[in-house]
Amino acid sequence: xxxxxxxxxxxxxxxxxxxxxxxxxxxxxxxxxxxxxxxxxxxxxxxxxxxxxxxxxxxxxxxxxxxxxxxxxxxxxxxxxxxxxxxxxxxxxxxxxxxxxxxxxxxxxxxxxxxxxxxxxxxxxxxxxxxxxxxxxxxxxxxxxxxxxxxxxxxxxxxxxxxxxxxxxxxxxxxxxxxxxxxxxxxxxxxxxxxxxxxxxxxxxxxxxxxxxxxxxxxxxxxxxxxxxxxxxxxxxxxxxxxxxxxxxxxxxxxxxxxxxxxxxxxxxxxxxxxxxxxxxxxxxxxxxxxxxxxxxxxxxxxxxxxxxxxxxxxxxxxxxxxx
Amino acid sequence: xxxxxxxxxxxxxxxxxxxxxxxxxxxxxxxxxxxxxxxxxxxxxxxxxxxxxxxxxxxxxxxxxxxxxxxxxxxxxxxxxxxxxxxxxxxxxxxxxxxxxxxxxxxxxxxxxxxxxxxxxxxxxxxxxxxxxxxxxxxxxxxxxxxxxxxxxxxxxxxxxxxxxxxxxxxxxxxxxxxxxxxxxxxxxxxxxxxxxxxxxxxxxxxxxxxxxxxxxxxxxxxxxxxxxxxxxxxxxxxxxxxxxxxxxxxxxxxxxxxxxxxxxxxxxxxxxxxxxxxxxxxxxxxxxxxxxxxxxxxxxxxxxxxxxxxxxxxxxxxxxxxx
Numbered sequence: 001x002x003x004x005x006x007x008x009x010x011x012x013x014x015x016x017x018x019x020x021x022x023x024x025x026x027x028x029x030x031x032x033x034x035x036x037x038x039x040x041x042x043x044x045x046x047x048x049x050x051x052x053x054x055x056x057x058x059x060x061x062x063x064x065x066x067x068x069x070x071x072x073x074x075x076x077x078x079x080x081x082x083x084x085x086x087x088x089x090x091x092x093x094x095x096x097x098x099x100x101x102x103x104x105x106x107x108x109x110x111x112x113x114x115x116x117x118x119x120x121x122x123x124x125x126x127x128x129x130x131x132x133x134x135x136x137x138x139x140x141x142x143x144x145x146x147x148x149x150x151x152x153x154x155x156x157x158x159x160x161x162x163x164x165x166x167x168x169x170x171x172x173x174x175x176x177x178x179x180x181x182x183x184x185x186x187x188x189x190x191x192x193x194x195x196x197x198x199x200x201x202x203x204x205x206x207x208x209x210x211x212x213x214x215x216x217x218x219x220x221x222x223x224x225x226x227x228x229x230x231x232x233x234x235x236x237x238x239x240x241x242x243x244x245x246x247x248x249x250x251x252x253x254x255x256x257x258x259x260x261x262x263x264x265x266x267x268x269x270x271x272x273x274x275x276x277x278x279x280x281x282x283x284x285x286x287x288x289x290x291x292x293x294x295x296x297x298x299x300x301x302x303x304x305x306x307x308x309x310x311x312x313x314x315x316x317x318x319x320x321x322x323x324x
Numbered sequence: 325x326x327x328x329x330x331x332x333x334x335x336x337x338x339x340x341x342x343x344x345x346x347x348x349x350x351x352x353x354x355x356x357x358x359x360x361x362x363x364x365x366x367x368x369x370x371x372x373x374x375x376x377x378x379x380x381x382x383x384x385x386x387x388x389x390x391x392x393x394x395x396x397x398x399x400x401x402x403x404x405x406x407x408x409x410x411x412x413x414x415x416x417x418x419x420x421x422x423x424x425x426x427x428x429x430x431x432x433x434x435x436x437x438x439x440x441x442x443x444x445x446x447x448x449x450x451x452x453x454x455x456x457x458x459x460x461x462x463x464x465x466x467x468x469x470x471x472x473x474x475x476x477x478x479x480x481x482x483x484x485x486x487x488x489x490x491x492x493x494x495x496x497x498x499x500x501x502x503x504x505x506x507x508x509x510x511x512x513x514x515x516x517x518x519x520x521x522x523x524x525x526x527x528x529x530x531x532x533x534x535x536x537x538x539x540x541x542x543x544x545x546x547x548x549x550x551x552x553x554x555x556x557x558x559x560x561x562x563x564x565x566x567x568x569x570x571x572x573x574x575x576x577x578x579x580x581x582x583x584x585x586x587x588x589x590x591x592x593x594x595x596x597x598x599x600x601x602x603x604x605x606x607x608x609x610x611x612x613x614x615x616x617x618x619x620x621x622x623x624x625x626x627x628x629x630x631x632x633x634x635x636x637x638x639x640x641x642x643x644x645x646x647x648x
Contacts, residue, residue: 086436112410112436113473116443120466123447127459135451135459142444149437 003318006311010053013070017049020074024121025081048080049073051178051206051315052185055199058308059191068129068188075129075138076181078122083145085115134184141180148172156237159257163244167208174214175207182312198302202312205296210319212289215240216282217322219273231273234260241288243272246281293320327642330635334377337394341373344398348445349405372404373397374639375502375530376509379523382632383515392453392512399453399462400505402446407469409439458508465504472496480561483581487568491532498538499531506636522626526636529620534643536613539564540606541646543597555597558584565612567596570605617644 007014056069119142126138151169155161182203186196218233219242233240237260247253252275259272276282296316303309331338380393443466450462475493479485506527510520542557543566557564561584571577576599583596600606620640627633 086440109477110474113470113477116410116439117467117470117474119440119443120463120470124460124463124467127456127463130456130459132451132454135454136448139444139448139451143441143448146437146441146444150434150441153433153437 001310001314003314006050006054006314010050010057013053013066013073014046014049016070017046017053017074017077020070020125021077021081024074024078024125025118046077047210047315048076048177048181051181051203051312052076054308054311054315055182055185055191056189058186058195058199058303058305059189065189068131069185071125071129072134072184072188073181075122075125076177076184078118078125079138079142079145080177082115082118082122083149085111085118086149129188131188133187137180137184141176144172144176148174148176152238155239157239157260157262159239159247159253159260161239161244163241166239166241166244170208170211170215171204174211175204178207178210179203192304194302195304198299199308201299202296202303205292205299206312206316206319209289209292209296209316212241212285212292213319213322216242216285216289218242219277220282231269231276234273234276235269237262241285242276242281245284246276246279249279252279290320325634325638327638330374330378330638334374334381337377337390337397338370338373340394341370341377341398341401344394344449345401345405348398348402348449349442370401371534371639372400372501372505375505375527375636376400378632378635378639379506379509379515380513382510382519382523382627382629383513389513392455393509395449395453396458396508396512397505399446399449400501400508402442402449403462403466403469404501406439406442406446407473409435409442410473453512455512457511461504461508465500468496468500472498472500476562479563481563481584481586483563483571483577483584485563485568487565490563490565490568494532494535494539495528498535499528502531502534503527516628518626519628522623523632525623526620526627529616529623530636530640530643533613533616533620533640536565536609536616537643537646540566540609540613542566543601544606555593555600558597558600559593561586565609566600566605569608570600570603573603576603614644 050073052073053069056065056073059065123138126134148169148171151165152173155165155169179200180203183196183200186199191199215233218240219231221230229235234243239260243256243260247256256272256275259268259275261268293316297313300309300312300316303312374397376397377393380389380396383389447462450458472493472495475489476497479489479493503524504527507520507524510523515523539557542564543555545554553559558567563584567580567584571580580596580599583592583599585592617640621637624633624636624640627636
């Protein structure tokens with residue numbers, strides 16, 4: 001079984017998720033329709049819904065659980081879409097420093113409110129599930145995600161941050177939502193407490209690995225494949241794991257912290273990116289991602305359903321091997 | 325009994341609301357702490373919590389209802405604060421055209437995520453109340469509020485919009501949250517369905533009047549009292565009721581639509597504002613606000629609790645007479 005065969009076996013449910021995303025994010029509104037359609041078209045891998053659906057299938061306790069799993073899956077993707085839209089506002093801010101497409105101020109405002117709208121739509125969808133635990137965990141998750149985003153802004157251009165700070169930030173920014181996808185998908189399907197707990201840990205480790213690989217790809221990926229210029233994070237002052245690992249070398253750290261400052265010239269960013277790429281930092285970061293992936297596969301063995309184990313293991317390998 | 329005596333009689337509960345706002349919006353986060361503290365300090369009239377507390381006091385069905393009413397009151401204010409923070413991002417965009425305080429791009433991003441954070445905090449607070457109806461109505465309310473905000477952006481600089489379009493927009497943008505303050509405050513306190521329904525209508529009419537008066541004050545208020553330059557809405561392309569009423573005069577409408585366009589010079593805005601102020605539009609708008617206030621007072625008579633009637637009537641008069 002490979003990645004595409006998993007997609008195939010969840011195709012019906014993924015189509016239902018897509019249908020919900022379409023109904024909830026588009027259709028009723030001219031302006032939102034445009035932004036929503038763009039997001040749907042951009043598509044993405046729908047990884048969060050897939051995690052939720054696989055974990056939701058781990059239990060057959062409750063035969064009418066399927067619609068609830070689908071709703072949770074769609075709600076998680078709506079939140080993910082909302083954060084993407086708000087992240088666009090950040091990216092737009094950076095577009096002024098030489099990236100090709102520039103949106104008007106109007107575009108940024110629309111992006112902000114479109115994000116709010118998708119956020120609200122997600123809450124509305126969750127309200128239909130009507131499960132206090134889902135509400136509590138999702139709302140706490142959202143609070144932490146927002147804290148993660150604010151922390152990211154706070155830590156812009158800060159070379160004194162520790163790797164621990166970085167890990168805490170990506171835990172909130174990324175791992176949490178993937179973890180919730182796994183645990184809530186299983187929970188609303190009626191999985192055992194033990195399984196829900198293990199899947200939550202699995203999602204956390206996989207999510208951490210996912211973001212670290214993302215941050216490595218930002219340096220190592222080609223512009224054509226990743227879809228944005230190399231070193232985009234660093235260009236906007238977002239100091240990720242590869243940069244922090246490179247900066248552990250005192251001399252290199254000194255140079256980097258002089259290059260990457262607010263309002264730096266383009267050449268400074270280019271030099272810093274080159275220094276990081278040429279160092280051992282990308283390999284070291286990749287090793288940390290692999291450690292998380294091993295932890296994910298290790299806890300996965302505790303899941304009581306064999307099929308869930310197998311399918312999630314394949315997803316984990318997909319995360320490990322992705323180059324985009 | 326006057327406005328300040330109402331504040332006095334709800335002081336204990338308002339302090340509890342303030343305490344929740346403080347705990348939930350500040351404290352845990354350096355960046356958020358600054359933004360949150362600013363908002364708390366700016367204070368405002370806490371009208372939404374006050375509406376919720378008064379309506380919550382309309383029923384004594386349930387003696388342990390008080391903490392739930394306080395939570396709903398705080399959750400509503402957190403949502404209001406979140407929208408204020410996001411509105412600031414809009415205002416910032418406008419600051420470039422000559423208003424005094426200008427925030428950096430960093431400030432805008434922080435504002436966006438602070439808004440998201442407050443939004444999430446509100447949901448989290450509501451999750452503690454654990455009442456499906458509250459979840460459903462609040463999430464639907466948020467969806468509509470976001471639509472209202474997006475509609476406002478869509479309708480910027482559009483002189484072909486009808487007064488009906490304007491009314492629908494402010495219903496979503498403002499009246500809805502005030503209406504929810506009244507109905508949910510009463511609902512979680514265990515008020516009868518009839519009272520909840522009447523209070524919902526009362527909140528709607530009062531909210532409509534409140535926003536119309538706000539839009540009139542934007543033209544007629546003095547800069548010192550209102551705290552922003554006269555005609556601020558029009559300067560950013562937001563065409564409100566006074567402008568639409570003035571534009572019903574064909575010649576004036578023609579002139580206004582030529583003056584207020586995207587990228588207009590300062591003198592064009594000044595001339596348009598003067599034309600609107602000199603027309604009968606402010607009086608006419610004020611009359612429409614009064615119509616809504618009369619409707620509010622009229623439905624209020626159907627509320628079963630005399631004290632609630634009296635207190636809300638005073639709040640309504642406060643809304644009618646406010647000049648800031």
